Amino acid sequence: MLTKIFPARYALLRAFVLIFLSISLVVRGILLVWDFQETDTGPLSLVWTFVVGFVFDLATLSFFVIPYLVYLVLVPSKWSGSLLDRVLTFFGFFLGIFILYFSFLGEFTFWDEFHRRYNFIAVDYLIYTYEVVQNINESYPLPLLIGTLLGLVAVTFWLLFRFGVFQRTFSTGTHFAQRSLSAVPWLVVMVLSVFLLTNEQAEWSSNRYNNEISKAGIFSFFAAFRNNELSFPDFYMTVEHKEALARVKNELAMDGATFVHPDADEILRTVTPTDSIVLDARPNVVFICVESLSGKFLKSFGNELDLTPNLDSLAEESLFFTQLYATGTRTVRGMEAITLSIPPTPGRSIVKRVDNAGLFTIGEVFEQKGYERNFFYGGDGYFDNMNSFFGGNGFNIVDRGRGFLMDKSILTKRTNIDDDEVTFENAWGVCDEDIYNKVLKEGDRAYGEGHPFFDFVMTTSNHKPYTYPEGKIDIPSGTGRNGAVKYTDYAIGEFLRKAKGKPWFANTVFVIMADHCASSAGRWELDVQNYQIPALIYNLPQKNTGNINNLCSQIDMFPTLFGLLGWDYISNLFGKDVLQMRPEEERAFIGNYRKLGLLKGNQVMVLGDQKNANFYDWDPSDNSLKSIPTDRAFLDEAISWYQVADFLYSNGGLKLRD
Template identity: 60%
Template sequence: MLKFIFPKRLSLLKTFVFLFLILSLFVRIFFLFYSFKEVDATFFKLANTFIIGFLFDLGTVSFFTLPYLLYLLIILKKLYGSILDKVFTYFAFSLGVIIFLFSFFAEITFWEEFERRFNFIAVDYLIYTYEVVKNINESYPIPLLLSGILIIFIGLFYFISRIGVFKTTFKNDTPFKAKLFPSALFIGIALIFLFFVKNKDAEQFNNRYNDELAKTGIYSFFAAFKNNELSYTEFYNTVNTDQAFNLVKQKIASNNSEFINPKKKEIYRAITNADSLHPPKKPNVIFICIESLSASYLHSLGSELEITPTLDSLSEKSLFFTNLYATGTRTVRGMEAITLSIPPTPGRSIVKRDNNQGLFTIASVFEEEGYDNNFFYGGDGYFDNMNTYFGGNGFNIIDRGRGFLLDAHIKTKRTNINDNEVTFENAWGVCDEDIYNKVIKEADKSSLNEKPFFNFIMTTSNHRPFTYPEGKIDIPSGTSREGAIKYTDYAIGQFFKTAKTKPWFENTVFVIMADHCASSAGRWNLNIDKYRIPALICNLENTKPQKIDKLSSQIDVFPTLFSLLNWDYTSNLFGIDVLKMKKEDERAFIGNYRNLGLLKDQKLMVLSDQHVVTYYEWETDNDDLISKEVDKDMLVETISFYQTADYLYHNNGLKLKN
């Protein structure tokens, strides 16, 4: 039977497959003994654990065999053993074995710390390279481990060569037909695992350790990469769910709001702002979400740089938020915070997850008030799942899409930014001036209708490689972030200059805010100074310019705007009106993929995976964090916000009400 599955030409492939299965079995046995006290070691449970594990091992190795298998299938018999054949074969085999050995060593160190197969934490290691490499260097003898991998590889290579596997692979007359069945077999296995098997299918036991033993590390890694979300309830501190909701409701309640179902695990509430003296206003709203703009770059927020004259000037004519913080470190996290008005949940942003359509967002509020909602992006909105998210949550799409279509079930309008509308473009999309010109065109069209419009604009020019049209500012394109910021500011100035000539300008409110800061790297898990961003609301009728120094969050800006517009609306948003915020209610949510923080009264509470809690006092003079004994009340508050946010997402509590 083995000769039928693996004819002589596939001798090395057979060795490769068996080598992986044996090494994977060895790792599984090692984990079993390492955590034996925790494993359900009854005969049938253990047997099922290893059987499921073997099937996942087989599925995993089938993916790795495909490139070499296809090569073996198509290469002509007369080329068997040629220089080309030997070079390709030796290279493919060596690369595959080194990857296996490295992954198995990495799995052992990962299990030692987390007692789990690879998950999103392992994927996260690819994102925070500096911190991870530093941690690994301090924790493990890297030169010794790498030397060990190399020695084992050389030993295996020598052994396989001595038993004649390479010789058999190169010197044979295996016909094409004999290679068809094994090719079809492994391709079939790979397709089954690709389309019908999920990593969670290995979880067939009540015991978590058996579930983890049944998985295969490499397969788990790519599954986590595809759906990189950490389970809050499994990895983070929790409180009673009812207690969490009750506390959150107390924190977001206001004199002008009433919870619709106060006894349910939800935060839907009716908010009343209008009265006879304050009738609702319905101006157009244009929101500019600026890529990677830290507060530290604005002269109006203390910078010594003179690169944001437009924003500095606008800040003097606006409601200017001077103490506002982004929730995360990526664009999709900022989009999540702004549109859903929700604290960050661990893992990837909801923008990139499944089950992220038909949600209650700020677009829901605008739509209820009769607005058309439009999302503008200068690149292809297929990137980072933006079009699927915005298109599935009430926005029309205007982007630089060239080849990727919206999902068929998303019923929304999509408009392309055409070639003749582009003056400059880099890898991320068109320059800011071009996207603003498109916004002007679409606003002109919208103003002919009776409906007001809400335009969400995502800029890209302030992003590496920091390139932009030459001759616009006095800093050459592609030389520095400062140049990109100055061009970003210049483009906003040109946009306002043109907008002021339009009949719709007087009846349009402009909201400007960054998606996140320019950098998040620092000494701490969460570096507070790396989350402060600028935000302002300008051109709002009968509203005097004001600096708002209250500590607030990205999630609060649009609830504040809705209050200023005197709207009565149903809210499923965690954000609150900053202008009505009491001193004791001031707070900001900051986080990254693994750490979730609540900043309040110069104190920072951080929840980390593995149920780790750290508490600091923030010394603003030197941006230093001083470890303190945990404040239990603040801990419960922090847990409550993040736990309820996670609960609502996983229990459809973020969905629109029918």
């Protein structure tokens, strides 16, 4: 049977198939051991994990081998072993085996960061090669990795020569009919894979780790490449449009809002303060979006390592939000939630989409009040499309540009962080202290010009490779996440200490919130605990302090601030003033690029992209989800929020009006 599928001329192809399947099996086994405690290790679950994995491995293999099969079928037998045949074969095999080893080794670094097979994040990283290569170089011994790859390739070639694989490939002719017949099974597998197999079919278990281990990394990568934007009505459960819009507008009207066009398919409305101590206060606002700061790092949330003494102290002097959840698992998703105040739309973040300029953002509310708006980033804002998004929505850009300039027609002003302003820099940009020093300098300028400013500051130090200036804290640079968290906290403390010496400090509000948690990994469909982030508002005009224990979302932070400042404003935001919410209104939106969740109390509804939905009881004590019968009213509410958000974005409902 094997001689029919793999005649002598196909000896090298057979060797490649065996190498691929063997290594894939080893990788799957290592990932299983890596997170063994999180995985469902029941006998049937383990068997099915590897059976499903084998199916996806075969599908991936079929795409690899078809080009070589076409070559083998079309090249006449008399040319076998010729110089041209040898050159093309050696080059093609070298390229294929190098990609194979590179992909499998890369899966370990990706799993270390995300505990997932390749997904849309890996696709995005291909675009931003400078930051990614630098990050890998600073996080891992890159020369050793490349040397290992080349060594593996060399050993593979040596073994194949040793066992005569190349000799059989070049010395034996095979009739055209036999060559063609041997290619048929692989062609069938490829066709079936294209039309019948989807990456979602690997998600057969309620345990996310089993699902991820079942997948094939390369297959997952190309599936993500093809499906990084999803149409909500095509992939998700829906309700009648007018019903969904009415439900959302009814929720938003509870803030005392008045809709500008009550009968239109929009949520544009006038928001009037209902219970504010001050009216129309216009302090400067500095918003610090902290990279990957999970709530679990703070002593305020039970951490005993004393990693965040400054933030913990600040929490006692601020309005501190104890039940606030990020909408997603990436920086651009956090930026989307904060600036647009919108539930996460499926697929990639709006920040990274093409038609994302001229939208109604929180910056527009500040514009209504006469503020200058600035976006600060310690790296090159070209990364993740940040400059295009913020510049296209009215923000001045302050970043560490490396020459990738955006369309100047949509940019008010771009200011570079100069070399003499940098004390430390890694792959992701300057250290947090340096970006804060730039914020102070720009604050002095704006104060001197006599106008209020709103600064959106994106930090970078709490990101792999976790490097920062030496001698600042008691944990050596580059030794891990805890050190990066502690340095991040130290830099915030130093920033506020310096800011207190500025003439504009007394009239400046500081808002601090994470973009997302340090890890989204978990065994559940959506790992609720890995969305909880810290958030606080410090130095309000009325000096409000205390814990805000309402369940709320990232999208609610700035509507809450606007309420505290007593602002009457036009809004196209989905977020609400947390302090005006009734208990039954409290909710949080959590999701990834495919799963969309609504959390209310300890119940969570998860919408899937197969037009399905799962309803769970969440146990905060162990972070587990227990399936419960679907509540139709809860399901319709969840669908409505996401359906309306997607509809408004897709149909221009989030655009600014003249």
